[in-house]
Amino acid sequence: MRATVMYGAKDVRVETVPDARLVESTDAVVVVTRACICGSDLWPYNAMPRSEAGNRMGHEFIGIVDAVGSDVRTLKKGDLVVAPFAWSDGTCEFCRNGLQTSCLHGGWWGGTELDGGQGEAVRVPQADGTLVVLPVGPDHALMASLLTLSDVMGTGHHAALAARVAPGKIVAVVGDGAVGLCGVIAARRLGAERIIMLGRHAARIALARDFGATDVVSERGDAAIARVRELTGGLGAHSVLECVGLGEAMLTAVSVTRPGGAVGRVGVPQENAIPNAKPTFYDNITIAGGPAPVRAYIEQLLPDVLDGRIEPGRVFDRVTNIDGVPDGYRAMNQRESIKVMIEF
Amino acid sequence: MRATVMYGAKDVRVETVPDARLVESTDAVVVVTRACICGSDLWPYNAMPRSEAGNRMGHEFIGIVDAVGSDVRTLKKGDLVVAPFAWSDGTCEFCRNGLQTSCLHGGWWGGTELDGGQGEAVRVPQADGTLVVLPVGPDHALMASLLTLSDVMGTGHHAALAARVAPGKIVAVVGDGAVGLCGVIAARRLGAERIIMLGRHAARIALARDFGATDVVSERGDAAIARVRELTGGLGAHSVLECVGLGEAMLTAVSVTRPGGAVGRVGVPQENAIPNAKPTFYDNITIAGGPAPVRAYIEQLLPDVLDGRIEPGRVFDRVTNIDGVPDGYRAMNQRESIKVMIEF
Numbered sequence A, B: 001m002r003a004t005v006m007y008g009a010k011d012v013r014v015e016t017v018p019d020a021r022l023v024e025s026t027d028a029v030v031v032v033t034r035a036c037i038c039g040s041d042l043w044p045y046n047a048m049p050r051s052e053a054g055n056r057m058g059h060e061f062i063g064i065v066d067a068v069g070s071d072v073r074t075l076k077k078g079d080l081v082v083a084p085f086a087w088s089d090g091t092c093e094f095c096r097n098g099l100q101t102s103c104l105h106g107g108w109w110g111g112t113e114l115d116g117g118q119g120e121a122v123r124v125p126q127a128d129g130t131l132v133v134l135p136v137g138p139d140h141a142l143m144a145s146l147l148t149l150s151d152v153m154g155t156g157h158h159a160a161l162a163a164r165v166a167p168g169k170i171v172a173v174v175g176d177g178a179v180g181l182c183g184v185i186a187a188r189r190l191g192a193e194r195i196i197m198l199g200r201h202a203a204r205i206a207l208a209r210d211f212g213a214t215d216v217v218s219e220r221g222d223a224a225i226a227r228v229r230e231l232t233g234g235l236g237a238h239s240v241l242e243c244v245g246l247g248e249a250m251l252t253a254v255s256v257t258r259p260g261g262a263v264g265r266v267g268v269p270q271e272n273a274i275p276n277a278k279p280t281f282y283d284n285i286t287i288a289g290g291p292a293p294v295r296a297y298i299e300q301l302l303p304d305v306l307d308g309r310i311e312p313g314r315v316f317d318r319v320t321n322i323d324g325v326p327d328g329y330r331a332m333n334q335r336e337s338i339k340v341m342i343e344f
Helices: A039-047 A141-149 A150-162 A178-189 A203-212 A221-231 A247-255 A277-284 A293-308 A324-334 B039-047 B143-152 B152-162 B178-189 B202-211 B221-231 B247-257 B277-282 B293-305 B322-333
Strands: A003-010 A011-016 A029-035 A061-068 A078-085 A121-123 A171-174 A194-198 A215-219 A237-243 A257-265 A273-275 A286-291 A318-320 A340-343 B002-008 B011-016 B028-036 B061-068 B080-083 B119-124 B170-174 B196-200 B215-217 B237-242 B256-265 B274-277 B286-288 B319-320 B341-344
Touching: A011 A324, A011 B178, A029 A078, A029 A141, A029 B247, A039 A324, A061 A121, A061 A141, A078 A141, A141 A150, A141 A286, A141 A293, A150 A178, A150 A237, A150 A257, A150 A286, A150 A293, A171 A178, A171 A247, A178 A194, A178 A203, A178 A237, A194 A203, A194 A221, A194 B119, A203 A215, A215 A221, A215 B196, A221 A247, A237 A247, A247 A257, A247 A273, A247 A277, A257 B247, A273 A277, A277 B274, A324 A340, B002 B322, B011 B322, B028 B080, B028 B143, B039 B322, B061 B119, B061 B143, B080 B143, B143 B152, B143 B293, B152 B178, B152 B237, B152 B256, B152 B286, B152 B293, B170 B178, B170 B247, B178 B196, B178 B202, B178 B237, B196 B221, B202 B215, B215 B221, B221 B247, B247 B256, B247 B274, B247 B277, B274 B277, B274 B341
Parallel strands: A171 A194, A171 A237, A194 A215, A237 A257, A257 A286, A318 A340, B170 B196, B170 B237, B196 B215, B237 B256, B256 B286, B319 B341
Antiparallel strands: A003 A011, A029 A061, A029 A121, A029 A340, A061 A078, A273 B274, A286 B286, B002 B011, B028 B061, B028 B119, B028 B341, B061 B080
16 A cells, blocks of 8 residues: 655655554554645654654544454444544543543554554554544545544644633634634634634635634734733733644743633644743643543534534645645645645 | 841841831731741742842731721721732732732732731731631631631642642642642642652651641652652542742652643742643643632631631741741741741
């Protein structure tokens, strides 16, 4: 089968790899119908040390179950399924509490040992715990939005929950990538009164406004912080979604949060310290978040997607096939594209 | 009147200062009957740059109202009152939401402009918002416990709330000072199933056990982290109370928190970065807390103090008069004393 392999920074190749196959009795094999490239894939795209073995890539996919192991109970050949960006057994202490990203027997797609989503098929460990059957056919018109349930929509939702978005709150979103845009959707869905998007890219701002952003702040750094404060009567936002991961973005996020407010961080942190420990202390600002347990959110968000109440699939502004994956990385890295969908 | 003034590290003096007096119509003057020295007073005691003017000290006191301004409505001469460690108007956006430490018209005791609690009398700004009348006489047997409502008991309670202590939870407390010990009381009061105290000092450990600690970890650093993990089935504590403020203590706190858990930080941070941004992200650990809005907690905790259900006053292991204040600082700094009470 063919799949995406990254060998180092800027070196993404589509290659023939061993076919996905059942290994454990709890596995399924899924033939991928849709996948995509994630903003978080750009971190290794820009910084991965050279590797002889290469890393299999992709952690967001929808596909059709092709085979199941003897212990799989909830899935059968032919089911259309969506996979969360982490696999999990569904039964451990953390899964039972809705934190499947910390599953004691789970893990992450791709790398050197497992298949990734950016390939023709995937061996899915812990298939019963991991996969969610979709009640539609593989060519359903809402497939793009359904695909976002594997990561970015659930991740935006997680940021909003971690930032304690609720009716009447003023929300600020740091980061105008697909996750930030889904954060706008999530904030509106949870009843935010005002949603301030920090971003500059025209197409992204337009989409953010469509999704519910009420204000846009296009300044950077201290000027952006001053502008958010100005928009919020000097107090800052109640809830701030940090959807980037760079130290500077985190500094902006904590600086625009009002006393007693919360930052929900879902951008993968590129530095190992959270800045402004003192001001955030004196202001009783809560810092929460992490990898979204999207497995817990798929069922919650699915009805809103199927009813068309939310349209997160609009974050895809480019579609390609597997041969176009390397150029898709390039396009997202150069901010030509918000998010690239791969059709198989 | 006489009051405590700090002129630099290790230089605490008791001096004659101008009498406390009404300045604003919203002020009260309180004649102090009990006050105390706080662990947080030891930060300037060890590091304050030399000052010609000196800083008036003390932010925890009980006293009798001696005079009220013309706009004071809820207090009268003769009332016995307890003061929170921050003063606040009780009416602003933040006060109405129970975050009086962020009052838009509030502030902190002492310094160069205001009286501090470690003196014979205090001018209290925003008296209606700040002071709480106690329904007992000034020589009540529980005065020591009532005095802790001005700071350490409310601060321990805040740490426990920020760390989301609840029935059935495993709690770890980093710091065996008065606040950590009150954190044990608060954790037990909120229904924690197990309370692990990290500490080494025999008298403090004994008191922690009396207050409800079920386990004591006396190792330091990595060994302490390993021991807490061992005690918690490898997973860590659900709720961790950081009651020190040093970077090393924060590192221990985040390292003993289980995925999905929370750290409630109330130790005044001495460094401006929160460590381990990456592991805490991957584990979805929440970091919350700050200066406790003890004004919001006094009424909540008062019945438990008056009924004897909690005995936070046991953290006082030394009593002195105002002349003994400098030696009280020395004794607390050398860990001869957990907390020193001052009788007037």
